[in-house]
Amino acid sequence: DGGITQSPKYLFRKEGQNVTLSCEQNLNHDAMYWYRQDPGQGLRLIYYSQIVNDFQKGDIAEGYSVSREKKESFPLTVTSAQKNPTAFYLCASSRVVGEPQHFGDGTRLSIL
Amino acid sequence: QKEVEQDPGPLSVPEGAIVSLNCTYSNSAFQYFMWYRQYSRKGPELLMYTYSSGNKEDGRFTAQVDKSSKYISLFIRDSQPSDSATYLCAMGGTSYGKLTFGQGTILTVHP
Numbered sequence: 001d002g003g004i005t006q007s008p009k010y011l012f013r014k015e016g017q018n019v020t021l022s023c024e025q026n027l028n029h030d031a032m033y034w035y036r037q038d039p040g041q042g043l044r045l046i047y048y049s050q051i052v053n054d055f056q057k058g059d060i061a062e063g064y065s066v067s068r069e070k071k072e073s074f075p076l077t078v079t080s081a082q083k084n085p086t087a088f089y090l091c092a093s094s095r096v097v098g099e100p101q102h103f104g105d106g107t108r109l110s111i112l
Numbered sequence: 113q114k115e116v117e118q119d120p121g122p123l124s125v126p127e128g129a130i131v132s133l134n135c136t137y138s139n140s141a142f143q144y145f146m147w148y149r150q151y152s153r154k155g156p157e158l159l160m161y162t163y164s165s166g167n168k169e170d171g172r173f174t175a176q177v178d179k180s181s182k183y184i185s186l187f188i189r190d191s192q193p194s195d196s197a198t199y200l201c202a203m204g205g206t207s208y209g210k211l212t213f214g215q216g217t218i219l220t221v222h223p
Contacts (some may be wrong), residue, residue: 108153
């Protein structure tokens with residue numbers, strides 16, 4: 001089945017540690033996105049990528065980094081500079097930027 | 113003022129009721145409008161998508177857009193307990209790299 005796979009489902013980070021969240025899609029979509037969801041705040045865009053080897057900062061990019069080396073993959077690294085990383089992270093993709101986005105089932109990140 | 117405002121609820125209705133969910137927005141550059149449904153611990157699922165003002169129907173769901181008033185609605189007819197979820201409105205434009213989401217409305221349909 002076509003879709004977006006995020007892993008792991010749950011992740012724990014120690015102080016000072018970088019962690020990487022995986023996002024893979026087999027929808028042949030060019031555009032991919034990372035959002036953060038906090039209770040009562042809706043979804044906020046961290047980074048997005050329109051095409052391989054290109055990505056743009058969203059509204060809350062500080063403390064995060066991404067890469068887009070393959071069309072299918074858009075991993076997100078939460079660095080130690082992100083002081084409040086506890087959240088539900090959602091990856092999405094669309095055929096191109098400007099079309100409806102389809103989401104994975106998220107990764108919940110917590111601090112140990 | 114937020115670009116998109118959505119009443120967070122919670123909203124509790126009996127099974128079979130008609131549910132109305134609403135969002136207002138301030139950015140007249142938004143060109144397309146979506147409704148997502150999100151179950152607990154899951155990602156949002158696209159329910160409805162429209163570019164134009166007017167109504168769009170899909171089964172028990174009707175999306176309504178009024179661009180002149182900057183107001184969108186989602187109606188659910190004959191609501192079922194399985195409709196219990198958080199509903200998110202989202203808006204975007206072809207010049208934007210992102211969707212702008214409302215805060216989400218928590219809906220509970222009780223038997």
